[in-house]
Amino acid sequence: MAMNDDYVIETRDMSKSFRGFMAVTGVNLRVRRNTIHALIGPNGAGKTTCFNLITKFLQPSSGQILLNGRDVTRLKPAQVARRGMVRSFQISSVFPHLTVLENLRVALQRKMNNSFHFWRSDRCLDQLNDRARELIADVGLAEFEGALAAELPYGRKRGLELATTMALEPEVMLLDEPMAGMGTEDIQRTAELIRRVAQGRTVLMVEHNINVVADLSDTITVLQRGEILAEGSYAEISSNRDVITAYMGSEHE
Amino acid sequence: MMGSVKMHKGLWLVLGLVALAVAPLVVYPVFLAKVLCFALFAAAFNLLLGYVGLLSFGHAAFFGFAAYCGAHVTKVWGFGPEVAILTGTAVGAGLGLVFGAIAIRRQGIYFAMVTLALAQMVYFVALQAPFTHGEDGIQGVPRRPLFGLIDIGSNIAIYYFVLAVFLIGVFIIYRTVHSPFGQILKSIRENEPRAISLGYDTDRYKLIAFVLSAGLSGLAGSTKVLVFQLASLTDVQWQMSGEVVLMTILGGMGTMLGPIVGAAVVVSMQNYLAQVGSMTTIVQGAIFVVCVLLFRRGIVGELAAFLRSRRKTPAEPESSYQQAGAAAPAPERPRGG
Numbered sequence: 001m002a003m004n005d006d007y008v009i010e011t012r013d014m015s016k017s018f019r020g021f022m023a024v025t026g027v028n029l030r031v032r033r034n035t036i037h038a039l040i041g042p043n044g045a046g047k048t049t050c051f052n053l054i055t056k057f058l059q060p061s062s063g064q065i066l067l068n069g070r071d072v073t074r075l076k077p078a079q080v081a082r083r084g085m086v087r088s089f090q091i092s093s094v095f096p097h098l099t100v101l102e103n104l105r106v107a108l109q110r111k112m113n114n115s116f117h118f119w120r121s122d123r124c125l126d127q128l129n130d131r132a133r134e135l136i137a138d139v140g141l142a143e144f145e146g147a148l149a150a151e152l153p154y155g156r157k158r159g160l161e162l163a164t165t166m167a168l169e170p171e172v173m174l175l176d177e178p179m180a181g182m183g184t185e186d187i188q189r190t191a192e193l194i195r196r197v198a199q200g201r202t203v204l205m206v207e208h209n210i211n212v213v214a215d216l217s218d219t220i221t222v223l224q225r226g227e228i229l230a231e232g233s234y235a236e237i238s239s240n241r242d243v244i245t246a247y248m249g250s251e252h253e
Numbered sequence: 254m255m256g257s258v259k260m261h262k263g264l265w266l267v268l269g270l271v272a273l274a275v276a277p278l279v280v281y282p283v284f285l286a287k288v289l290c291f292a293l294f295a296a297a298f299n300l301l302l303g304y305v306g307l308l309s310f311g312h313a314a315f316f317g318f319a320a321y322c323g324a325h326v327t328k329v330w331g332f333g334p335e336v337a338i339l340t341g342t343a344v345g346a347g348l349g350l351v352f353g354a355i356a357i358r359r360q361g362i363y364f365a366m367v368t369l370a371l372a373q374m375v376y377f378v379a380l381q382a383p384f385t386h387g388e389d390g391i392q393g394v395p396r397r398p399l400f401g402l403i404d405i406g407s408n409i410a411i412y413y414f415v416l417a418v419f420l421i422g423v424f425i426i427y428r429t430v431h432s433p434f435g436q437i438l439k440s441i442r443e444n445e446p447r448a449i450s451l452g453y454d455t456d457r458y459k460l461i462a463f464v465l466s467a468g469l470s471g472l473a474g475s476t477k478v479l480v481f482q483l484a485s486l487t488d489v490q491w492q493m494s495g496e497v498v499l500m501t502i503l504g505g506m507g508t509m510l511g512p513i514v515g516a517a518v519v520v521s522m523q524n525y526l527a528q529v530g531s532m533t534t535i536v537q538g539a540i541f542v543v544c545v546l547l548f549r550r551g552i553v554g555e556l557a558a559f560l561r562s563r564r565k566t567p568a569e570p571e572s573s574y575q576q577a578g579a580a581a582p583a584p585e586r587p588r589g590g
Contacts, residue, residue, distance in 0.1 A: 055450070081452035089450070095443035106440045107451050109433060115453065116461065118434035125433060168451060 006033040007069075008172050008202045009054060009085075014063035016049055023049045025226045026063070031172075031219075036194070036203045038213045041223035042246070047206040048090065050223070051176050054204075055087045056080050067172070082110075084171035090180060094160050096150035100141055103149050103160055104132035107167035132167070139163045139193060155186030159193065166197055173197070175205040179212055191216060214238075222246075273416055282412035283480060288520045289419040290477040295500040295512030296426050297469035302498075303507030304430055305462045306442035310365040310494050311352060311372030315345040315467040316474035317489025318375050323475030324391040324484035325384055333397045334405065338418060338475045345471015346464050348375065353463035357456055372494060379489045390485030394478055411480055418476050422469050427509060429465060438462055499537075503544050505551025514553050 009031040016024040024046045031037045039047045052058040054065055056077040065073045072080050081087075095103050108128040109115055136142055139159040144152060149160060158178060165173055178194060179187050191212055194203065198216075207213050213220060214234045222229045222243050230240045237243055276285055294316055301307045319341035327337040356367040379385050386392075396406050405414045429435055440448045441455050448455050478484045487493065496519065504515020519537070526533045548555045 057446070057449075076454065077449045078452050078454040081450055086452070087450045089446060093444060093447040093450075095440050095447065097443055098439060102436070106436060106448070109436060110452050112433070114433040115437045115458075116434055118429040118432045118461070118465065120432050121428070122431045122433055122436055125436065164451070 007031060008033045008067065009204065010066040010069075011050075011054065012064040012066070014050075014053055014060050014065060016046075016053055016058060017061050023226050024053065024060075027223075027226070027228055029054075029221060029228070031202060031204050033202055034200060035218040036198050036205070036216050037219045037221065038217035039204065039206045039221050039223060040208070040210070040213055041229070044225075045223040046226040047223055048176060049226075051087065051174055051204075051206060055085065055174055057087075081168075084168075085174065086165050086168050086170035086172070087174040088161055088165060088176055088178065090176045094149040094152075094157050094164070097148055099146055099148055100136060100152070100160055101129065101132055101145050103164055104135055104167055105129075107164045108132055110168065135163045135167055136160075138166070140189075155182050155190070158182070158186070158190060162190070162193055162197065170201065172202045172204065175203060175207075177206055177208060179207060179209045187212065277409055277412045282408045284520075284524060286408075286412045286415040286480045287477070288517050289415050290473050290480060291497075291500065291520050292513040292516040293419050293422045293476070294470055294473035295497050295504065295516045296423055296509075297466050297473060298497045299501045299506055299508075299512040300426050300429060300469070301462060301466040302501055303511070304435065304442060305438050305459055307459065307463070308361070308365045308498070309352075309356075309368045309463075309466075310491075310498070311368030311370075311375075312467070312470050312497050313489050313491060313493035314352070314372035314375035315348055315470040316477075316493060316497075317484075317486075318348060318379060318474075319345040319471030320474040320478045320484040320488045321379060321385050321391060324394045324478045327397060327479075328391060328394045329384075331397075333401055334399055334414070334479050337479065338472055341475020341478075342468045342472040345474065346468030348471075349464040349467020350460075352467065353460045357459050357463060369491065369494065372489075372491060376486070376489050376491070379486060385484070388486065390483055391478075392483055394482040394484065396479055396482065405479075415476055415480060418472065422472055423509075423513075425465075425469065429462075430509070434458070434461070499541055501551075503541065503551055505554030505557070508551070508553045508557060511551050511553035515551065518552070 007030045009029065011027055011029045014024060014027045014029070015022065027046075027050060029050070039050060041047055049058065053060050056065075056072070056075055056079075060073065063073075064071060067080060067083060067085055072083070095106060098106070105125055105128050108131055109125060112125075112128075114120065114124065133142070133145065136145055139162060141152075141156060141159055141163070144156065149157065152160060162178075175194070178190055182190065187209065194205075195216060205217075217234065219231065220234055220237045221231045222237060222240075224246050229246060230237055230243050232240070294312070298309070298312050301309055322344040323337040323341035326332050326340045327334060332340075352368055352371050355371065356364055359367055380387055384391075396411060398404050399414060405411050430438075437448065437453055437458050441453070441458060445455055474488060477488070500515035500519045501512045502515070503518060504513065505511030522537055522540070523533060526536055529536075544551070550558055
């Protein structure tokens with residue numbers, strides 16, 4: 001089927017060394033359109049580095065990165081973001097001393113193309129409020145609209161972050177450990193949220209919580225020491241002998 | 254509720270303007286004009302420190318070098334004061350573009366050091382270039398008629414001229430802060446990597462803010478020349494860069510009024526403590542230390558927080574935002590893992 005070969009993100013022999021230490025070695029990752037793809041592996045396996053490379057927050061030492069078949073290896077991070085690939089960060093990433101509504105407006109504002117207009121009143125941003133409120137309500141934050149992001153509980157912050165990402169209507173979302181530091185209740189709500197927002201988009205995520213990964217992902221790639229160890233569905237991965245010895249250990253025997 | 258807050262603001266604004274209008278009847282106008290020049294300088298500096306989170310330690314270069322250029326334009330070339338201050342603004346902005354292009358990629362203390370180093374180079378030029386007259390400076394700068402028509406020779410007249418420049422400058426800053434552009438600046442101050450990930454090329458926003466800040470500092474510097482009829486090395490020395498940091502933090506960075514109040518306090522202190530000679534700097538330093546230790550948000554910042562806490566319910570959680578002195582709240586860069 002043609003659809004099976006429709007890759008949104010593709011890396012070719014992507015490598016990154018930090019002063020001789022190879023953090024990522026010859027990674028060929030392909031993320032199929034409209035799927036949820038998880039990147040897992042033990043600490044130091046190079047997951048976050050891969051993320052930073054793909055989103056251009058780091059420059060690869062060698063290899064190529066393609067977004068929708070177009071080479072983006074030399075682009076700046078803000079440029080790939082404008083092409084529809086938006087990332088989140090491991091630590092919850094909001095604008096702490098702006099209100100929840102303002103957080104959303106910063107994202108929505110980009111499409112207005114007025115972000116350099118220092119001579120205009122910011123009242124022109126009020127037209128974004130309706131859309132912002134929709135998105136806020138979507139993640140269940142309606143009652144916190146006027147609160148500073150810094151004052152939200154942790155799980156709510158991640159909800160806000162997701163809403164902000166969604167505001168850009170990205171084609172691809174890269175979520176770096178969306179469940180890190182969350183309690184069970186928050187995890188369930190966030191997993192639901194991710195499943196919902198993934199409709200009609202592609203999601204690549206790094207996640208340690210294996211239940212979440214099993215539950216959400218269509219494809220899983222296992223990294224070890226900067227290299228791809230295995231790739232496939234959860235059933236395939238969890239029965240893979242290398243993966244069991246290297247990563248899951250006795251837990252799944 | 255919102256309406257009454259707005260009305261209060263309007264009322265305070267009118268009261269403030271009236272106070273500024275009648276002030277020279279009570280206080281020596283040249284002193285007031287000096288305060289306004291420094292207030293504009295500090296407000297311009299605060300645009301960068303308070304709203305982008307960038308601590309420049311080289312703003313004396315824009316202030317002082319613009320002062321020399323403004324003085325030269327009106328004394329030697331015979332242009333009016335309007336040309337002098339526009340030249341000053343342009344020189345400040347031009348220098349700002351050069352400084353910014355070099356420094357903007359650096360963070361925190363490195364940014365401060367690069368701007369300081371560049372400002373020292375400008376100081377050296379001011380010391381050595383023939384048109385600045387070295388240690389003497391440019392003296393006896395004439396106060397020519399404004400637009401060739403309006404006499405601003407008297408001290409009262411120059412005060413109102415400075416007041417007009419000050420109001421225009423502060424309005425530009427206010428507009429910038431409360432604009433779509435200003436919103437992005439605040440998001441960069443809050444979390445730069447996140448702003449990048451939303452598709453904003455943050456270096457460009459920072460550079461524009463830097464140029465605006467430098468240009469307005471140049472405006473302040475060249476206006477000061479018309480008040481004192483003198484451009485000297487004092488205005489371009491690194492101590493001046495430090496003084497503007499002091500004014501801004503003392504008054505309250507990240508607030509519109511803070512730097513203005515801070516400038517008024519520092520200039521008044523220097524004026525009224527002048528009799529005790531070298532003690533001035535000691536007293537100034539002591540006050541600064543006390544302020545940083547006790548009121549981190551500055552005079553206006555603390556006052557605003559106090560009023561806010563009275564208006565809200567007492568149970569309201571206090572924001573943990575501490576506007577600490579030196580390095581801006583630089584968000585951590587993502588690292589490999």
